[in-house]
Amino acid sequence: MRILSRKNHDRAKQTRETEVEAAAEQATPEAAAPTATATVEPSPAPSPEPVAPTPEPAAAQPATPAAGSEVKTEPAAEPVPVEEELAQVEEEAAAEETEIRLKAADLLAPTRREFQTLPTHQSPEQPVDRAEVISFANQKGGVAKTTSTLNLAVALSELGNRVLCIDLDPQGNLTMSQGIDPDKCEKSMYDVLVNDLPISEVIAHREIDIAVASIDLAGAEIAMSTKIGRERSLENALKEIHSEYDYICIDTPPSLGLLTINALTASNKVIVPVQCEYLSMRGLVQLQGTLKMIQENLNPDVHIEGILPTMFDSRTLHAREAVSILEENFGDLVFKSRIRKAVKFAEAPVRGASVLKYDPESRAASYYRNLAKEVLSDGSS
Ligand SMILES: Nc1ncnc2c1ncn2[C@@H]1O[C@H](COP(=O)(O)OP(=O)(O)OP(=O)(O)O)[C@@H](O)[C@H]1O
Ligand SMILES: [Mg+2]
Secondary structure, three states: OOOOOHHHHHHHHHHHHHHHHHHHHHHHHHHHHHHHHHHHOOOOOOOHHHHOOOOOOOOOOOHHHHHHHHHHHHHHHOOOOHHHHHHHHHHHHHHHHHHHHHHHHHHHHHHHHHHHHHHHHOOOOOOOOOOEEEEEOOOOOOOOHHHHHHHHHHHHHHOOOOEEEEEOOOOOHHHHHOOOOHHHOOOOHHHHHHHOOOHHHHEEEOOOEEEOOOHHHHHHHHHHOOOOOHHHHHHHHHOOOHHHOOEEEEEOOOOOOHHHHHHHHHOOEEEEEEEOOHHHHHHHHHHHHHHHHHHHHOOOOOEEEEEEEEOEOOOOHHHHHHHHHHHHHHHHHEOOOOOEOOOHHHHHHHHOOOHHHHOOOOHHHHHHHHHHHHHHHHHHO
């Protein structure tokens, strides 16, 4: 019934990370050493003697002139055994050569070393600068998808992350929540998905960066229906800006149509807000079915990051039971954080702000700050 538990996914991720780290550890120290010898050898070879005095800054300097002068003067002036003297000179020269190598390596190192380590972490196929893309999805309406997208995004941003929100819902509620009138947007996510407009052209900079929606988006599913690769339109659009953000949070409409499919195809994580009511939970199985189809056909990496109980009212038995049912069925997949009922969540969008800005000290704000910490700790484990 479960698609991919967080634990399983994290374990797989951890193994991958360990392998990468092990490879990096092997590569870094040894990469510097072989590079040093490999790159240096050619340079002292053509001019072993003349190069010596130049790069020697301090420690080796006394050795160089001493070696140079002793060779010619001392054996002639004093009756020191020549063989011993030559052996010493050779030893000194060898030591000096080693030092020259190290010095030359040092000179080359800054660029060389970076060059060596970059491919390990930043190969073109696997850029480290890829944003985490999180979709907030549940085909049931009014379960706090939009509220969670905005407030978690702002909480992540408060913790120092670069965050972009994408409004993929024709209702434009997320856009409105940032004080932007969707009816006045000349360009919107419609143009990005249908006409391949660069997404950077529809990003507004408010409390947080937001790629805006307009009512046109309602026609996007039909307009995209004849497009080749229509499920990947958003994924392709995000390539342009992946390196500019740490997190991209996508608000989806209350349906499992092409817009939501685009969001899930472009994401690596899905957060499923669920109102703590029996009826809200029934849709989860349907959502899992859609996600499975996407994993099999479009995006094997996407997984449920967590199920988020929202509008929780601990005073009612029904809400407590609903959470118990969630935990029995989905175990670890249910976030520990609870988003409790609070009127601030309805008030904040009227001011065009997140709850974290509208009332930073409120308990409502702390619910999403806690969630942000939970999301970050899951991501790093
Ligand atoms: N924790 C909460 N306590 C009280 N009200 C809330 C809470 N979270 C959200 N709301 C309110 O519930 C309503 C629905 O929330 P929201 O718009 O975020 O849901 P949604 O899932 O995005 O809806 P839709 O499916 O229509 O897009 C809004 O009026 C919002 O202010
Ligand atoms: Mg919404």
